[in-house]
Amino acid sequence: MLLIDSKPCSTLEILSCSQPGLNIHGLQKGAIIHVLKKPLGMPMQILVRGVKIGLRASDAKKITVKVIKE
Amino acid sequence: MTTFALVGAPNSGKSTLFNLLTGKNQKIANYPGVTVESSIGKLDQHTTLIDLPGLYGLKTNSLDEAITRDYIIKDHDNKHLKKFSEAELDYHTLVVVADSTKLERSLYLCLELKKMKIPTILVLNRVDLAQERGQEINLSVLEDELNIPVLETSRFDLNSIEQLKEKIQKTSSDTKTKVQSINASKINHLINVDNWSQENFKAIDNVLAKSIKKKITPDSLSNKLDSFLLHSVLGPLLLLILLYVIFQTLFEFAGPFQDFITDSFDGIASWVTTLGLNETLQSFIVDGVIAGLGGTIVFLPQIIFLFFFIGIMEETGYMSRVAYLLDSFMIKLGLPGKAIIPLLSSHACAIPGIMSSRSLNNERDRIITTLIAPLTACAARLPVYVLLLACFLPLKYQGLGLLGLYLLGILSSFIIAFIMKFIKPSTNVQSHILELPSYQFPNMKMVLKNVWNNALVFIKNAGTVILALTIVLWVLTYFPKRTAPNEGIEHSYAGKIANVIQPAFEPLGFDHKLTVALIPSFAAREVMVSTMATVMSVDDAESDSGLGKLKEKLASQYSLGVFLALLVWFVFAPQCISTFAVIKRETYGYKWPIITFAYTLVLAYLLAFLVKSLVA
Ligand SMILES: Nc1nc2c(ncn2[C@@H]2O[C@H](COP(=O)(O)OP(=O)(O)OP(=O)(O)O)[C@@H](O)[C@H]2O)c(=O)[nH]1
Ligand SMILES: [Mg+2]
Numbered sequence: 001m002l003l004i005d006s007k008p009c010s011t012l013e014i015l016s017c018s019q020p021g022l023n024i025h026g027l028q029k030g031a032i033i034h035v036l037k038k039p040l041g042m043p044m045q046i047l048v049r050g051v052k053i054g055l056r057a058s059d060a061k062k063i064t065v066k067v068i069k070e
Numbered sequence: 071m072t073t074f075a076l077v078g079a080p081n082s083g084k085s086t087l088f089n090l091l092t093g094k095n096q097k098i099a100n101y102p103g104v105t106v107e108s109s110i111g112k113l114d115q116h117t118t119l120i121d122l123p124g125l126y127g128l129k130t131n132s133l134d135e136a137i138t139r140d141y142i143i144k145d146h147d148n149k150h151l152k153k154f155s156e157a158e159l160d161y162h163t164l165v166v167v168a169d170s171t172k173l174e175r176s177l178y179l180c181l182e183l184k185k186m187k188i189p190t191i192l193v194l195n196r197v198d199l200a201q202e203r204g205q206e207i208n209l210s211v212l213e214d215e216l217n218i219p220v221l222e223t224s225r226f227d228l229n230s231i232e233q234l235k236e237k238i239q240k241t242s243s244d245t246k247t248k249v250q251s252i253n254a255s256k257i258n259h260l261i262n263v264d265n266w267s268q269e270n271f272k273a274i275d276n277v278l279a280k281s282i283k284k285k286i287t288p289d290s291l292s293n294k295l296d297s298f299l300l301h302s303v304l305g306p307l308l309l310l311i312l313l314y315v316i317f318q319t320l321f322e323f324a325g326p327f328q329d330f331i332t333d334s335f336d337g338i339a340s341w342v343t344t345l346g347l348n349e350t351l352q353s354f355i356v357d358g359v360i361a362g363l364g365g366t367i368v369f370l371p372q373i374i375f376l377f378f379f380i381g382i383m384e385e386t387g388y389m390s391r392v393a394y395l396l397d398s399f400m401i402k403l404g405l406p407g408k409a410i411i412p413l414l415s416s417h418a419c420a421i422p423g424i425m426s427s428r429s430l431n432n433e434r435d436r437i438i439t440t441l442i443a444p445l446t447a448c449a450a451r452l453p454v455y456v457l458l459l460a461c462f463l464p465l466k467y468q469g470l471g472l473l474g475l476y477l478l479g480i481l482s483s484f485i486i487a488f489i490m491k492f493i494k495p496s497t498n499v500q501s502h503i504l505e506l507p508s509y510q511f512p513n514m515k516m517v518l519k520n521v522w523n524n525a526l527v528f529i530k531n532a533g534t535v536i537l538a539l540t541i542v543l544w545v546l547t548y549f550p551k552r553t554a555p556n557e558g559i560e561h562s563y564a565g566k567i568a569n570v571i572q573p574a575f576e577p578l579g580f581d582h583k584l585t586v587a588l589i590p591s592f593a594a595r596e597v598m599v600s601t602m603a604t605v606m607s608v609d610d611a612e613s614d615s616g617l618g619k620l621k622e623k624l625a626s627q628y629s630l631g632v633f634l635a636l637l638v639w640f641v642f643a644p645q646c647i648s649t650f651a652v653i654k655r656e657t658y659g660y661k662w663p664i665i666t667f668a669y670t671l672v673l674a675y676l677l678a679f680l681v682k683s684l685v686a
Contacts, residue, residue: 029268041302
């Protein structure tokens with residue numbers, strides 16, 4: 001499933017990330033991330049490696065994930 | 071002399087440590103990408119310390135990060151490294167600053183440097199916050215695992231800063247490890263292998279698994295605050311309310327201070343008139359020097375409040391939230407969310423704003439941001455706005471009027487960016503990470519220090535450039551001396567110059583006096599308030615010409631249409647030499663400063679004309 005379709009408060013594992021430049025932030029294959037919030041019309045808030053970031057929808061569409069916990 | 075440089079992820083506190091260690095005044099704020107230009111300081115007589123822009127890792131995405139990377143790998147072709155001496159470039163050891171609250175991420179650079187055999191000391195900063203959130207680390211295990219010295223620091227614990235200083239001093243007597251210089255393109259090749267980052271993060275996880283005794287708890291306070299401040303509807307609404315409150319306070323709080331300054335200058339002026347000086351000398355002092363200085367200094371309270379509020383927004387971490395809230399806007403404009411930071415900082419002054427566009431990922435975005443940054447309402451516009459709004463609006467609505475002008479500035483910059491999307495389309499697809507740092511209580515001492523520095527710059531300008539321009543203008547308006555008391559400014563040299571230029575401003579409703587006051591403001595906008603004071607008082611030789619009367623005089627002489635046209639003129643017109651000098655420096659040529667000058671001038675003229683035609 002795509003990261004953009006994930007639910008708030010879920011814990012996910014990244015399967016692939018086709019957007020270059022994100023791996024340095026820890027967004028890469030195998031990383032465990034936590035979706036915090038998905039406010040309407042705004043970037044989704046995720047927690048990756050202890051850092052809270054806003055991720056644009058266009059980026060979130062390029063990341064596939066597997067649900068670990070919802 | 072030995073050189074040490076501070077490197078590390080953005081927002082980890084490098085500049086804070088730099089200031090504490092060297093007594094310097096680098097700007098500090100709670101968002102990534104504050105420092106975009108390196109700074110040199112002295113730790114002691116023999117040791118130089120260098121503060122650099124933050125970077126996450128050696129694979130860089132932006133100009134400011136590239137400065138640091140090239141410093142680290144000793145690729146000295148980078149233009150921004152030219153200011154360093156040989157000894158400053160040839161560092162002894164790098165001090166890697168990592169944020170203790172984000173170790174999983176902030177050790178990344180440290181591991182990369184270790185792989186490249188670059189000598190480092192690791193500093194875990196912000197340890198006060200990490201401990202508050204329950205983190206416990208076994209430092210000696212961490213040292214063993216990484217095989218480099220590790221220290222913990224907090225800006226609140228001066229002892230820890232002293233220990234860092236001693237550590238650096240002690241290290242400087244160790245024999246220096248020679249660092250091989252590498253070419254920037256080579257390093258990209260080296261670290262572009264697929265699993266480079268994966269391996270690094272795995273290594274971090276291993277190290278932390280061994281050295282962390284107790285894990286850090288989530289920052290629940292920030293999350294709670296964000297559920298309001300970043301709410302889809304509440305968030306933007308709260309932002310608007312906050313801005314409105316700030317602007318209204320700017321008027322209400324600054325009012326009494328302003329009255330005091332006005333009264334003081336008027337007091338000095340009337341004292342001068344009792345001295346029985348010769349008429350020309352008296353006019354020079356009263357209408358030239360006092361009107362010029364006083365006319366500008368009167369707005370110091372507002373400048374102070376403005377920088378105070380900006381400082382608080384930056385230090386608490388709210389500024390990054392503003393970037394987040396406006397992100398969806400930015401997408402439609404074809405700009406990255408990060409571009410909002412240069413645009414927001416331009417509200418203090420376009421110069422640091424334009425420089426901070428270095429943190430953007432590509433040239434196109436950087437140029438567009440530079441192009442539109444001069445439209446946002448900088449602090450130099452504030453005095454003009456305040457004066458003109460007070461001429462036709464009751465106090466109650468002045469804050470709202472000011473908010474309107476600020477919004478007009480930023481919205482226009484958005485519109486220009488939108489138009490540029492079609493003229494110079496964005497070519498590369500890039501990621502747009504918006505870091506949301508934890509909220510924190512602002513470091514008041516630092517906020518106030520920053521306010522003080524900016525106030526000093528303002529006073530210095532008022533005392534030099536603005537005063538000089540005002541005096542020149544006084545000479546031009548006072549001579550040739552008038553023969554009859556009822557002769558207006560038209561007979562002076564300035565009046566004659568204005569005769570030539572004024573027809574161009576006629577359609578905007580600007581008469582001789584406004585034209586005379588307007589011309590010097592092409593050098594710096596805030597000159598307008600003092601030139602206006604001088605022009606009005608020279609022109610009106612008969613009546614008592616105090617600064618306090620300036621507002622009433624203007625209000626009685628010009629119509630609403632003229633005030634609105636003037637305001638619109640000041641929103642758009644290119645009136646700041648320093649801004650264009652910076653655009654030239656940052657874009658390496660005359661093309662972009664000329665384009666920026668031309669388009670803002672045309673825009674200012676057309677829109678002021680439109681407003682004047684619509685409002686009689
Ligand atoms: N609580 C706490 N906050 C700190 C400490 N050191 C720095 N800060 C805060 O961290 C924020 C970032 O500090 P800076 O010194 O600007 O960080 P920087 O690493 O220079 O950031 P860039 O220039 O963007 O790379 C500021 O809000 C500081 O007040 C510390 O020891 N404890
Ligand atoms: Mg800094």
